[in-house]
Amino acid sequence: MDVFPARALRPAVLVCSAALVCGCSTFGSPGGTADAARTAADAAAVPGPVNDLESAYQRVIKDVLPSVVQIQADEDLGSGVVYDDKGHIVTNAHVVGQATTFQVTTADDEQPLTASLVRSYPEQDLAVIRLDKAPKGLRAAVFGDSATVQVGHIVLAMGSPLGLSSSVTQGIVSATGRTVSEGQTDGGTGATIGDMVQTSAAINPGNSGGALVNLAGRVIGIPTLAAADPGLGGAMAPGIGFAIPASTVRKIADQIVRTGKVTDSGRASLGITGRTVVDDAYRATGVALVEVQSGGAASRAGLRAGDVVTGLGTADITSVTTLSEALAAKRPGDRATVTFTRDGVGGTAEVTLGEQ
Template sequence: MTIPDDAQPVAVPGGEGPDRAPTSPFASPSGRRELPPTPPTPAPEPTPSAPEAPSLDAPPVDEAVAPPSAPVAETAPVAPQPPAPHPPGTHWSVPHGSVPTFAQPSPSVPANPYGPAVQQPVPAPWAGVPYTTTGTTAGVDPVPPTGPSGVPHTVVLHRKRRRTLSAAWVVPLVIIALAAGAVGGVVGSRLTEDDRLADAGLPVAPAGASTVDRAPDSVAGIAAGVLPSVVSIQVDGPDGSATGSGFVLRGDGYLVTNNHVIAQADGSATTTITVTFVDGSEQDATIVGRTADYDLAVLKVDVEGLTPLLLGDSDAVVVGDPVVAVGAPLGLAGTVTTGIVSALNRPVSAGEATDSDDQAFINAIQTDAAINPGNSGGPLVNGAGEVIGINSAIAQPPGSLSTVGGSIGLGFAIPSNQVRRTAGQLIETGSATYPIIGVLLDQRYTGEGVQVSTDVQDGRQPVTADGPAERAGIHPGDVILAIDGRPVTDPDELIVAIRARTPGDTIVLHVRSGSSERDVRVKLDESPTD
């Protein structure tokens, strides 16, 4: 049987589900509608019996059911009804002009427009009638409708074509899915950790809330400006290894440190000096010049464009000024400690205590900033980030047997004004000088002030002939009570006070000869350093 080209498919009636009554309860097997001559009389309600399980899919029946035997008159054809549900992916093709019949619901069940529909048994009027299908759906065996003549209609089952993705699409999708999963895992883990902290009742700062602006004159600001110019120094030779600190003195590769840090490398062809910068780069260094009298040394590395630290005015420092010490204590590079200036003009002997020739006399700045072995040669800076001293020595408790101690809050630095003068001499000439007055001091004297020796020491006269002291009228046995108005009570105090000056400077000494006291002006001479 063929379907005309202009034919429209007719939906199989049946409402929304197989258990709903047909729209027309008086449909005849011929497919035509017949009306009764007299109004139908509703059948009496039968005795309620146990209802079958209601269908959750069917809407309520909203038309009364009449007995199937009531005669009807032939009238207009039945209007098309909504399609009956059928298996997904299946289309039933019905010839034009044919209206299939459906079994009517049992007349014993009254219509209930407000309650749920009751599933009714459907007779099988098509049993034994042959039919054909085109296409199948797994697990579905649809019952074909028949026309007025009982000729079976052809049921056409159309399966939707399944679409597949090629490998060209699948592989990128898999990669994207894996990447999304990885990102999701990371984000999820962080969110989970935050959730755990929140569940534990711990306060969590929002992202970016801890950002703090550091002022340039804060410790963090000072450290940020100083650290790139501070270096670590290691000396390796036949006598062992030594470590210390230093900093950039000039941008063309000149560095400054303590003499006692590199002392064993002087004159040794097998000793190496390695300088490590803050970025971890290393350079071999050579000695430009050194002096044991001031415990200073200048090194040179083959690097250009370094950032030098500024040398401040150490004469402007006062007790109580905040300071920052930077260096590599015990090899821990980039260590920053803070404190204040605890005292000024402390006479300190630095260098190797076992060798008197390497003893340095420093008119030192005292600080309580933590300074430990390895800090030697590193800078002590003020609140402006300017170098006011080079860390050189620490005090040890009386009676201590340890030759290598830690900080007890008493550290000492060479004043920057001394560093400026001596380092400049070492760069220019490779050696340095220091000022003298031309006298020998009596280390055995215990009275007020310091006394000029009365005896010859190691072939040297107490007062140098035609020296500054002799020209000023100082004699053996005189007692020097003050220098430039500052009292002195120890020979080292007078020595460091004089060495803090520059050759050619004039100082005023308050001198006592016998029972008389006087001020004398002395022009300082110079002597080469060791």
């Protein structure tokens, strides 16, 4: 299964036409009475639990959708979430790309606002931009506690799929704790992101950077990736999308807002630069250490340039991607056994992981 950023490649202009049928009836006429009676009957026919669920959806949409914006960066479109009343907006790094200025459209006003980049952090595919002038009444979203997210929770995905601003889709939390590697094609950053929330809510190009929201009106994640099925020529796999968890979003965004940079990533690191090694059949077989940072985790464990890492803990390491995924599942300070070969001879080293 492949994943790709859910950002629109280009703004889409969609023209919808509809036939409007206008009818008039005198107040109190038999037709008007019959219509009112049918409306009352239809409402009575809807079970109470359905009405309750619909009301919950509508309440959440009313509360949160004004905090979800559309972002235009150069020629690309994505989504964002208002982070505070000072005009900070959190989104994906692949949405902002290389741009430093943006046009932002809120749910309440079609007139675009200008914004500037505060910081992009591609390693976690997150970025913060700031409105040059925050409008009065700007409403910040409330971010939830990732620890409370459970499989089966009903969620709503809000954003601008294909440029259709203020769109909402519905699904459930399908899984938690997913580690997903984002490709560098289609504008991706190549990041490997841990603890992602998997959802069945439809995530399409343009949803990236928007909000995945629970029925308590809390943002539990930032929709970032949608799955593609290689067996179908890379076509999207419906109902498989991924969101960066709220805890990670808050950790990174808080640092960017406060200091303009990220100094505490929470990401484990070996302190190496590596490349994928392939055998005679062009199969990936490990990661060769091209550079070992002095004083880093690998250096302290006795690893050196030229070693080929083939395992980290219980994970088999065959490529730079699998090494990134194994590290994404760990935390700085964790201890792990690294399996490697040196000059054709196998060995192991106990490593205390550093921070990226």
